[in-house]
Amino acid sequence: MSESELTMSTGHEVLMEASPYRIEKKKLGMWIFIVSDACTFATFLFGYGYMRVGSQNWGTPFDFPTILNGIIMTFVLLSSSLTMLAAVRATQAGQKPSANKWLGLTITLGTVFAILHLREWFKMFGEGWGLFSNPTGGAVQFGACFFSVTGLHLAHVISGVIALLIITRGYNRGRYDTSHVETAGLYWHFVDLVWMFVFPMMYLMNAR
Amino acid sequence: MHDMSAHAAAHHAPPSGFIRKYVFSVDHKVIGIQYTTLSLVAAFIGMALSWVMRIHLGWPAASIPFLGTLSPNGAPGGVPTPEYYLSLMTMHGTIMAFFVLTAAPMAGYGNFMLPIQVGAADMAFPRLNMASFWVTFVGFVLACATFIIPDGPPISGWTAYAPLSAVGQVAGPGQGRGQDLWVLSIALFCVASLLGALNFIVTTIDLRTKGMTLSRLPLSTWAWFINAWVSLLAFAVLLPTGLLLLLDRVGGTSFFIPGGLVVNDKLLPHSGGSPLLFQHLFWFFGHPEVYIIILPAFGIVAHLMPTFTRKPLVGGWKVITFAMIAIGSLSFLVWGHHMFVSGMSPSMAMVFSVPTLIITIPSVIGVLVFAFSLYGANIRFTTPMLFCLGFISLFISGGIGGFFLAQPAVDSYLHATSFVVGHFHFTMGLSAIFATFAGFYYWFPKMWGRMMNETLGKVHFWLSFVLVYCVFMTMHLMGLTGAVRRYSSYVADFMVPQIPTNRFMTVAALLLGATQFIFLYNAIWSRFKGPKAADNPWGATTLEWDTTSPPPFDNFGGRQMTIHHGPMEYDADAFVMQTSPEKSIAGT
Numbered sequence: 200m201s202e203s204e205l206t207m208s209t210g211h212e213v214l215m216e217a218s219p220y221r222i223e224k225k226k227l228g229m230w231i232f233i234v235s236d237a238c239t240f241a242t243f244l245f246g247y248g249y250m251r252v253g254s255q256n257w258g259t260p261f262d263f264p265t266i267l268n269g270i271i272m273t274f275v276l277l278s279s280s281l282t283m284l285a286a287v288r289a290t291q292a293g294q295k296p297s298a299n300k301w302l303g304l305t306i307t308l309g310t311v312f313a314i315l316h317l318r319e320w321f322k323m324f325g326e327g328w329g330l331f332s333n334p335t336g337g338a339v340q341f342g343a344c345f346f347s348v349t350g351l352h353l354a355h356v357i358s359g360v361i362a363l364l365i366i367t368r369g370y371n372r373g374r375y376d377t378s379h380v381e382t383a384g385l386y387w388h389f390v391d392l393v394w395m396f397v398f399p400m401m402y403l404m405n406a407r
Numbered sequence: 408m409h410d411m412s413a414h415a416a417a418h419h420a421p422p423s424g425f426i427r428k429y430v431f432s433v434d435h436k437v438i439g440i441q442y443t444t445l446s447l448v449a450a451f452i453g454m455a456l457s458w459v460m461r462i463h464l465g466w467p468a469a470s471i472p473f474l475g476t477l478s479p480n481g482a483p484g485g486v487p488t489p490e491y492y493l494s495l496m497t498m499h500g501t502i503m504a505f506f507v508l509t510a511a512p513m514a515g516y517g518n519f520m521l522p523i524q525v526g527a528a529d530m531a532f533p534r535l536n537m538a539s540f541w542v543t544f545v546g547f548v549l550a551c552a553t554f555i556i557p558d559g560p561p562i563s564g565w566t567a568y569a570p571l572s573a574v575g576q577v578a579g580p581g582q583g584r585g586q587d588l589w590v591l592s593i594a595l596f597c598v599a600s601l602l603g604a605l606n607f608i609v610t611t612i613d614l615r616t617k618g619m620t621l622s623r624l625p626l627s628t629w630a631w632f633i634n635a636w637v638s639l640l641a642f643a644v645l646l647p648t649g650l651l652l653l654l655d656r657v658g659g660t661s662f663f664i665p666g667g668l669v670v671n672d673k674l675l676p677h678s679g680g681s682p683l684l685f686q687h688l689f690w691f692f693g694h695p696e697v698y699i700i701i702l703p704a705f706g707i708v709a710h711l712m713p714t715f716t717r718k719p720l721v722g723g724w725k726v727i728t729f730a731m732i733a734i735g736s737l738s739f740l741v742w743g744h745h746m747f748v749s750g751m752s753p754s755m756a757m758v759f760s761v762p763t764l765i766i767t768i769p770s771v772i773g774v775l776v777f778a779f780s781l782y783g784a785n786i787r788f789t790t791p792m793l794f795c796l797g798f799i800s801l802f803i804s805g806g807i808g809g810f811f812l813a814q815p816a817v818d819s820y821l822h823a824t825s826f827v828v829g830h831f832h833f834t835m836g837l838s839a840i841f842a843t844f845a846g847f848y849y850w851f852p853k854m855w856g857r858m859m860n861e862t863l864g865k866v867h868f869w870l871s872f873v874l875v876y877c878v879f880m881t882m883h884l885m886g887l888t889g890a891v892r893r894y895s896s897y898v899a900d901f902m903v904p905q906i907p908t909n910r911f912m913t914v915a916a917l918l919l920g921a922t923q924f925i926f927l928y929n930a931i932w933s934r935f936k937g938p939k940a941a942d943n944p945w946g947a948t949t950l951e952w953d954t955t956s957p958p959p960f961d962n963f964g965g966r967q968m969t970i971h972h973g974p975m976e977y978d979a980d981a982f983v984m985q986t987s988p989e990k991s992i993a994g995t
Contacts, residue, residue: 222612222613223613224531224532224609224613224614227608227609227612227613228531228532228605228609231604231605231608231609231639232605234639234640235601235604235605235639235640235642235643236643237643238639238640238643238644239643239644239646239647241644242643242644242647242648242688242691243647243651245688246647246651246662246684246688249681249684249687250662250679250680250681250684253679253681253684254679330654330658330659330660331658331659331660331661338678338679339660339661339678339679340660340661340662340679340680343654343658343660343661343662347650347651347654347660351647
């Protein structure tokens with residue numbers, strides 16, 4: 200059940216007049232969540248920076264194939280932001296088939312990103328990387344920082360894909376409307392934006 | 408529109424089942440009462456822990472009843488070991504700082520009052536609101552569960568400094584499962600606080616009723632709103648810090664554990680981590696946290712004072728509100744003042760010392776606004792007003808200690824002495840508790856529909872006020888003589904001559920604790936037997952007094968409230984409700 204239906208069923212909506220800033224509460228809630236989530240990511244990245252600066256043997260273990268994989272992942276995720284934008288436009292225009300197409304494409308791209316990411320993780324596990332092991336002999340913090348920062352981001356991508364699946368389904372059944380798709384879009388763009396910090400800091404700065 | 412109200416009216420009836428109505432309720436009023444009750448229970452548990460500590464400090468060999476049964480290892484024969492003393496201290500701090508001081512004035516009263524004060528029927532996200540209470544509840548249960556697991560609670564203090572908190576069982580009793588539970592409990596508390604903050608912000612921005620401009624917001628709502636922003640940013644940092652700590656504990660990482668660390672004769676396999684990183688992350692949350700505790704207190708006092716002085720605050724709504732905004736913003740720039748002797752660069756100490764001294768300016772402005780507002784006022788010395796005056800006194804007394812501690816050179820001597828303990832108990836502990844009591848006596852008629860007994864309330868105030876000074880002013884003096892905090896007893900060192908002082912504090916603390924039972928008796932008796940409360944017993948102007956006591960399910964019985972004035976329309980013998988279209992008498 201959506202939040203708006205819920206307030207409706209408690210009988211409270213009727214007392215409220217239109218919001219003074221014309222930001223719907225769901226959307227405002229998502230913005231506030233994004234502010235707080237940005238702080239959470241900032242904490243992880245600050246910890247990573249602190250570890251890195253304080254380390255004497257950090258090392259730069261990523262070779263070209265890893266970076267190339269990262270570039271492809273970046274391309275996929277950024278494209279998914281575009282398709283999400285198109286999906287929001289389509290729902291606003293009330294074009295259900297088009298909206299479905301773009302939502303589906305966004306979900307696919309998100310899934311491809313997650314698969315590429317996990318494939319790389321498992322490759323690294325195979326090489327002996329772990330939360331507290333570094334096969335190159337450098338700082339053990341490398342694995343800890345890499346897997347926790349990218350893991351947090353990956354968790355966001357996967358939750359985003361699941362949320363988009365649920366919203367697409369609800370949208371097709373008429374349970375959710377444009378505002379739900381738009382709110383999900385806000386979240387999705389935020390996850391992309393975070394990747395634009397994670398990619399240079401975790402990959403490019405660690406390229407050999 | 409007409410269709411919509413018809414549709415809504417069909418669903419208008421409040422839930423009827425017991426579970427939906429009182430347990431898993433989405434009604435902000437029920438959730439507010441749930442939070443308040445949880446905090447009340449937590450406060451008595453936290454207070455009982457402090458009694459055990461105080462008895463042990465005064466009479467180190469004394470056997471404490473029931474303690475030997477609760478923890479045969481931690482307190483053989485009822486005498487706590489030094490480690491168990493640390494456990495008690497950790498849980499006293501954790502329960503009081505998080506589950507009482509953070510929860511009661513913000514989540515407790517804020518949940519109940521904020522939607523009513525802005526003229527809304529509920530929070531913006533009622534179901535999230537319910538979730539945040541139950542997540543807090545589970546967090547509290549986990550915190551209490553540390554007492555019954557074999558290891559006992561952790562010994563690392565409410566700040567859980569690494570590496571002590573990060574290395575696990577090897578560091579001592581309670582550092583295994585006890586610390587795991589502690590981290591989980593605090594992580595849940597973070598999630599709940601984030602959900603709560605989100606709800607408070609969206610409600611204040613989006614659900615204000617017609618005419619409720621920002622300049623007309625009641626000052627308590629302002630405080631909760633500002634505080635929600637501070638919570639949102641601060642708890643969003645504590646949550647990942649807790650996750651990193653958990654990774655160090657169970658994932659084998661070394662974020663906070665340095666290389667070559669030997670604990671209890673055992674070399675740990677970690678390398679390269681930094682305990683200072685933990686302190687930076689913790690205090691980036693931890694310092695705003697003390698303002699998260701004090702800002703709602705400011706708001707409650709600012710809300711109550713005009714009612715009982717029958718005049719607007721000096722400077723109107725602006726000065727106090729801007730002071731609170733300044734406090735909230737600056738609170739993020741001062742965290743390093745907890746780390747002057749932690750091995751941080753001395754030049755960094757200056758960087759943090761200056762904003763620490765600057766943040767005293769809005770704090771002093773805030774308190775002086777309250778103090779100056781007493782000038783020329785027709786003060787009504789009700790119990791809530793007495794507690795407001797107590798707040799002013801305690802905040803000033805404690806705040807003066809802050810000037811000493813803010814300076815790195817002086818702090819090097821005073822750090823980790825009971826001077827600091829006395830200081831923070833005055834400022835963030837008791838000031839906030841006094842404001843919470845003020846709010847409790849003030850809003851009790853609205854929350855439960857009955858008046859509390861004034862005589863018992865005044866007895867409660869005066870005894871508490873005097874005894875609080877006996878305990879914590881003395882604690883300042885103990886710190887100046889060199890009493891190190893966290894020591895369980897001072898039996899064989901230079902502190903021996905201070906044992907009588909310790910005993911004086913212990914007796915005062917036990918009496919202070921006993922005094923709180925007067926309050927508890929008053930609250931419970933009044934809840935069932937107190938005289939029925941009128942809708943507006945204090946002659947106040949804000950929206951919560953514009954509805955029945957207690958308010959109906961939708962807060963205003965279907966009325967659309969329209970606001971014409973600010974909240975401080977008082978005169979010596981008249982007042983104008985916020986909803987009244989009458990002419991303004993105070994020009995707010």
